[in-house]
Amino acid sequence: MEASRKGSHILHVDMDAFFASVEVRRRPWLRGKPVVVGGTGPRGVVASASYEARAYGIVSGMPTARARRLCPWAYFLPPDFLSYQEESAALREILESFTPLVEMASLDEAYLDVSGAGSLFGSPEEVARKIRERVKGERGLSCSVGAAPNKLVAKVASGLAKPDGLVVVEPERVTEFLAPLPVSRLPGVGAKTRETLEALGIRTLGELAGVRLEALEPFFGPSQARWLLAASRGEDASAVLPNPPPKQISAEETFPRDLDDDQEVRREILRLAQRVARRLREEGLAASTVTLKVRTDTFRTFTRSLSLPAPTDLGWEIADLASSLFRRSEVGARVRLLGISLSRLGPGSLPDLEGRREKRRRAEQVMDELQRRFGRGAPTIASFLTASPSEGRGR
């Protein structure tokens, strides 16, 4: 155990073109063809593209309309998240047969700490090979794996292994492995950070590692500057954490056409509120902060949030609060997107042990709080539930 702790005992497993590969698996005639999974509506974006589609310059996040122009003969498919969730659960099961220390970082990627798996399954490299064989044999999908002394370097390694590869970075080779790579290979360095670094003449991780902390601080602040330097040297002490509890539950929707009617907005807020509330209750949680997100027709995005005196898991309560936040925001524009996010999550109530009277009391406390904060403009329960179509906002 102690010896393997010093080895490259962290694996990062990353499925290749995950959504697209699942779609190809059930439509074998698509194998070898450009396949794009994503929103197929006018405002859709690409969620996943097969490597054949990537050859045309199609990448995830790109508007589907643009992808169609780049490759009109590609196969465009809407996402089927239930299938991807099932596939993700199957992947987790395979990974957990090697060690309980599995952290699913998203549907299609996971970190494993295999420092304790040595005696049973062999070295980290052998475990990685077995995982790749089993995922291919049992699921018919390819994945890439990075093995390294920590999560950060393992993820960089799996990125270089793509597609369908394995890269092992021994601890004593971390520095030379990272040095020639562009800074954007580091998870956490996105477009903005790369741009700032490039303006400073820093393109590779080796160059970044040679910079003094004081030279970075004015541009990134003390915290990010320290992180950048440590990361450029491959230093990362974060642990593999199986099943961390969620910190936020959210739902948002970009509408096919912008909303310009308060009644429509209110209806969509209610739908979103019911969606997040149901997921909250499924997790057995309750939320103390409600955040409304609004994006206008000009793509300006803002958020308004409110902390509650007592946590809630009730859809109508959340909808009422979100509606009041919308009114307070005084959006004088058409609405492209609405979102509701719940945070400061804690244990939920036990409905059987709590009478309706008590719930009502809590609800009214919330209304009291709203009145206190926003005065007469704040909504009442009755006003929300029975609101007439003629009722305007922001008064």
Place this chain on the structure above:
DNA sequence: TCTGGGGTCCTAGGACCC
């Protein structure tokens, strides 16, 4: 080119308290 939806983490200012 006209820009999704689900998340995590960080910063920064003001309120409030000691």
Place this chain on the structure above:
DNA sequence: TCTGGGGTCCTAGGACCC
């Protein structure tokens, strides 16, 4: 005399990831 410092909470916004 308008003068502090630190800690924590709340809110808004932004970078980043898949």
